[in-house]
Amino acid sequence: MGLGAFFTSKLDEAIGWARKYSIFQYPFVTACCGMEYMATACSHYDIDRFGAGLPRFSPRQADVLFVVGTISHKMAPVLKRVYDQMTEPKWVVAFGVCTCTGGFYNNYATVQGIDTIIPVDVYIPGCPPRPESVIDGLMKLQDRIAAQAQRY
Amino acid sequence: MDGAAMLAELRARFGSDVVETHEHRGDHTAVVTREALRRVLAWCRDEPSLAFEMLTDLTAVDYVKYPGRQDGPRFEVVYHLYSLTHNHRLRLKVRVDEDDALVPTAVDLWPIADWFEREVWDMFGVRFAGHPDLRRLLMYEEFVGHPLRKDYPIDRRQPLIGPAS
Amino acid sequence: MAQTTQREFMLGEGSGTGSGSQNLRVGVGPAHPAMHGIIRITTELDGEVIVKADVEIGYLHRAFEKDCEEGGYNNAIPFTDRLNYVSPLINNFGYCAAVEKLLGIGVTERCKYIRVIMSEISRICDHLTCIGASAMELGAFTVFLYMIKAREFLWELVEDVTGARLTISYGRVGGVKADLPDGFAERTAKAFKETREVLDEVHRLLTGNRIFMDRMIGVGALSREETIAYAITGPLLRAAGVPYDVRRAQPYDVYDRLEFEIPTQKDGDNYSRYLVRMAEMEQSMRIVEQALAMVPGGPINVDFEGRPVDPAWYVDRGKQGKTEGLLLVPITLSPNLLGSERPAHERINAHDKRVVLPPKETTYGSIEGLMNHFMLIMEGNGIRPPRGEAYVAVEGANGELGFYVVSDGTDRPYRVRCRPPCLPPMAALHRMIEGEMVADLIPTFGSVNMIGGELDR
Ligand code: SF4
Secondary structure: OOHHHHHHHHHHHHHHHHHHOOOOEEEEEOOOHHHHHHHHHOOOOOHHHHOOOOEOOOHHHOOEEEEEOOOEOOOHHHHHHHHHHOOOOOEEEEEOHHHHOOOOOOOOOEOOOHHHOOOOOEEEOOOOOOHHHHHHHHHHHHHHHHHOOOOO | OOHHHHHHHHHHHHHHHEEEEEEEOOEEEEEEOHHHHHHHHHHHHHOOOOOOOEEEEEEEEEOOOOOOOOOOOOEEEEEEEEEOOOOEEEEEEEEEOHHHOEEEOOOOOOOOHHHHHHHHHHHHOOEEEOOOOOOOOOOOOOOOOOOOOOOOOOOOOOOOOOOOO | OOOOOHHHHHHOOOOOOOOOOOOEEEEEOOOOOOOOOOOEEEEEEEOOEEEEEEEEOOOOOOOHHHHHHHOOOHHHHHHHHOOOOOOHHHHHHHHHHHHHHHHOOOOOHHHHHHHHHHHHHHHHHHHHHHHHHHHHHOOOHHHHHHHHHHHHHHHHHHHHHHOOOOOOOOEEOOEEOOOOOOOHHHHHHHHHHHHHHHHHHHHHHHHOOHHHHHHHOOOOOOOHHHHHHOOOOOHHHHHOOOOOOHHHHOOOOOHHHOOOOOOOOOOOOHHHHHHHHHHHHHHHHHHHHHHHHHOOOOOOOOOEOOEOOOHHHHHHHHHOOOOOOOOOOOOOOOOOOOOOOHHHHHHHOOOOOOOOOOOHHHHHHOHHHHHHHHHHHOOOOOOOOOOEEEEEEEEEOOEEEEEEEEEOOOOOEEEEEEEOOOHHHHHOHHHHHOOOEHHHHHHHHHHHOOOHHHHHO
16 A cells, blocks of 8 residues: 555544544434434433534534434425535434334325435434434444545 | 203204204214304304303314215314303314315304314315415325325325325 | 614614515524424514514324224324324323223223323423423523433333333223333332422523523413414413313313312413413322322232242243133233233223223133134224214313214224314414514424424324
8 A cells, every 4th residue: 555545544534533423413303203302312311422412403514414203295395405405425314213114104194214305324213213222323323424435 | 051951052043054963972062054154153152151262173074984974965064162161062063065065164253263274175175165365284285185085095195206106 | 874773673664674665574494493393484574573474384294183094993092192292191091081982981990090190291291391492492401401301200200101202102992001010109209309300490590580581571472362262272371361271171080089270370471381381390290199199009919829920931831722720810921011911901991891902811811812802903893982973172281182083883983183282372373473573483482382293193
């Protein structure tokens, strides 16, 4: 390995490490899962320990989109718009079975999985997922962020 | 006034405009004609011995698949009234056919009827004559049909974006 | 250009503000940072004053009413969990009460008490979330953290009883899923102690807080008459001075035997609503404490001829077909089915084989039990109320929660209508915010406590 390549790969690692611990999330909270999201964010489970403590309520300042709760067909264009407004690099977490597959709801009003609309990086199943599994999902996302090729 | 007395009073006052009255499990119901509906509602609100200040609920039922009622009027619009003063309840109903699904509005009697009526229009396609702004309440404008009708299949999706699957 | 004072500018009166020419239209939502819940408010602004507002809902419409028509009577219970997902237990019991009324059956004494206890715990959770979230939107993040901390203690209680934190599906037509676990009263006492500490702290942080008061007092007010005309119930109506509470006006379960007050205020503004909610939490705790002291039937004694029985042994015997006589012995399957074993099951469920599923021991241990289970679960069988309709109202956390169920005599509800307590305040929201500043929209919306699942169903 040449010296240049060595430095690039080390730099990649360093940036990946930095990125994975400085997640700014945009909680796109619509439904019941939001209650569990609140619980995860607060003192008992404290998502801040994983460097994801600060929600950013503007899509332009966020890099992880947490889609929390059922997405109805009426809401789908809004979700797409929010996703499009986020700047690269960006990741998407599907929180709860409603967002993963439609889950509990299979009827005329609900979208059968947000991956029919936007790309998803991590799926957290559960109705709603317990805070433990949310944290597990977050750690999976962090691994993914650290391992991927970094663009800067 | 107890429920039975209320129904008797309604019958005495509105005669043949009260199509039917009954009591089931302690709930008292009167079915009235569409022509008399507004008079009955206004009287229920203003008559001091009834004093129904609150329209707690307004909804509809589609009877097209109800055993024994397939041929009758298709929709029933149901009003649930409650009186704070006397602490009693009453249910009023009006029956309408599918091709003439039009009921006079109650918005000027109780402003809450505004949204309830919009919801009934959205879900059942029953229109309300005199409603100031009869838009859909829950579904989007592009949606075709009325989902709570018995003949609307539960999984017929009409997505705005994404696959119809 | 003439000098425009700040106040004139805010009111859109001075020069350079575009006054007289055109109002500004601003859309708030559906995904807005300072609002929990997805609705869209299209406002027309004159300067910073809202002249006209149009509220659009339906972004969380999940076809609750249609889904209920698709399955049996008990299958609708999980859907009711997700109506008001902050206090799902009240929805469960409201729906069950409506079906029970249709069937014309009652529930056991112990079950009534359990329903009261669990409803009140749920109500506290709801108020905690409401106040916490709306305080956070006003910048008081600490309050939010404290409130959620208290809610977590209560959720632990809920989890002990129901096995789930949020989507509990605990109600059953004719009873509840499981009995209260051992030691529940002590754990409740502990959780309430923590909750009271939190409430005390919040009182000190908010109730006399200058900023909080300035933003809440006199804001979002609705007169008594208008509140009634809009059929608004619950804390909002009580904040306007009307002591209407379904628990007192038309007592269900055992509320008529318990002592509690109905807190009221007279101004009908956001601050009054906050005070009403704070006071109601204390009353709810009082109710739970009384109910726990009065609930009949003590803890369950697990015994078989005086000896505790190993559940694994019981299951093994059942698998080998050695079931003779087992139907009669009072043994339990704990810990696997905590609280839903036979002795507990009989105390908390109505004795009606056409409605209530048999306890698991009976299902697995005897052919009669299996048949009974089968008859209630299979399509075309199940619970079949006689034809008719019933409306039942219970006091939800946001007001009168009504269920109107129509039966056509089959095993599926013909129509289930939920009368959502937070739809009327949302319909009146434009009346509360018109004429106020844009910034006042946030506390007003918070104090209405809109819950999407219940509003849009
Ligand atoms: S996954 Fe379950 S808890 Fe989450 S939004 Fe959907 S129905 Fe609600």
